[in-house]
Amino acid sequence: MTSRVSAALDAARAEGRGALIxxxxxxxxxxxxxxxxxxxLAENGVDILELGPPYSDPVMDGLVIQEATQAALAAGFRLRDxxxxxxxxxxxxxxPVLVMTYWNPIYQFGIDRFADGLAExxxxxxxxxxxTPDAxxxxxxxxxxxxxxxVFLAAPTSTDERLKMIVEASTGFVYTVSTMGITGxxxxxxxxxxxxxxxxxxHGAAHACVGIxxxxxxxxxxxxxxxxxxxVGTALVRALRDGGLESLGETARALSAGTARASN
Incomplete structure (x- = not known):
């Protein structure tokens, strides 16, 4: 089965630009x-959507996203939503729509049940x-x-052996994290x-996208x-929070302007 995510990345590349996720x-x-x-977002230059179900312990999210997910949970969000x-x-x-989620909610919901629901x-x-892929x-x-x-994550601290495993297990792209913990x-x-x-x-990665x-x-x-x-995450969530859909669209268009690659 052809990956719609890979196809979107390839389509952007064919147009001489990178993709905006x-x-x-x-x-x-x-x-x-x-x-x-x-x-x-899709109507204003975003090539791939990454949607996060709110989670009660978002240890890897920044403050803006944490506050938004806590508000969604307080408003009654349920995983089935x-x-x-x-x-x-x-x-x-x-x-294409990817769901970015911590593992515990999927495990509790049922891995096959969630996969079937998402595919449907x-x-x-x-x-x-x-x-990690080994788990x-x-x-x-x-x-x-x-x-x-x-889509699995790779970090600079990963050994070559682990990177090889991540590349072999990932489809769509490898999510490339420049640093773990507090950014410098x-x-x-x-x-x-x-x-x-x-x-x-x-190690053979066909597609690698960066979130930093x-x-x-x-x-x-x-x-x-x-x-x-x-x-891009925080900048979009902040735009939605501060200026609603109009501001979100403007921010997406502005970010999309950076995707064109310089001619060689």
């Missing part, structure tokens, strides 16, 4: 607005930040059965991400020089 939490500020927000959101979004746009709703796959056998089997993409100077982050993407390529606190078009332009795409 946009993250939003599902259910913020309410379920319908979060659906409309995802469609707004993910399927309703994905179903309506995929009815309204052909942009039209989702493209899962980004799983807190589970994900049941998910790998479910994804192969349903045709969903598996931007130049250092770029250097770390660039080196990590190079290592992933050496990217917040403007210049950041996007820098990242797509050496990777397949730039992943």
């Amino acid at each position: 946009g993250y939003l939490p599902i259910g913020y500020p309410d379920l319908q607005t979060s659906i409309d927000a995802a469609v707004t 993910t399927f309703e959101a994905v179903r309506e979004i995929t009815r309204r746009t052909s942009v 709703a039209g989702g493209a796959g899962l980004i799983t930040p807190d589970i 994900a056998g049941e998910w790998i089997r479910a994804s192969e059965r349903t045709g969903l993409d598996r 100077e931007r130049a250092d982050l770029d250097a770390a991400a660039r080196k990590l993407v190079s290592r992933l390529r050496e 606190g990217i917040s403007n078009a210049d950041h996007v332009a820098g990242v797509v020089e050496y990777s397949d795409g730039a992943i």
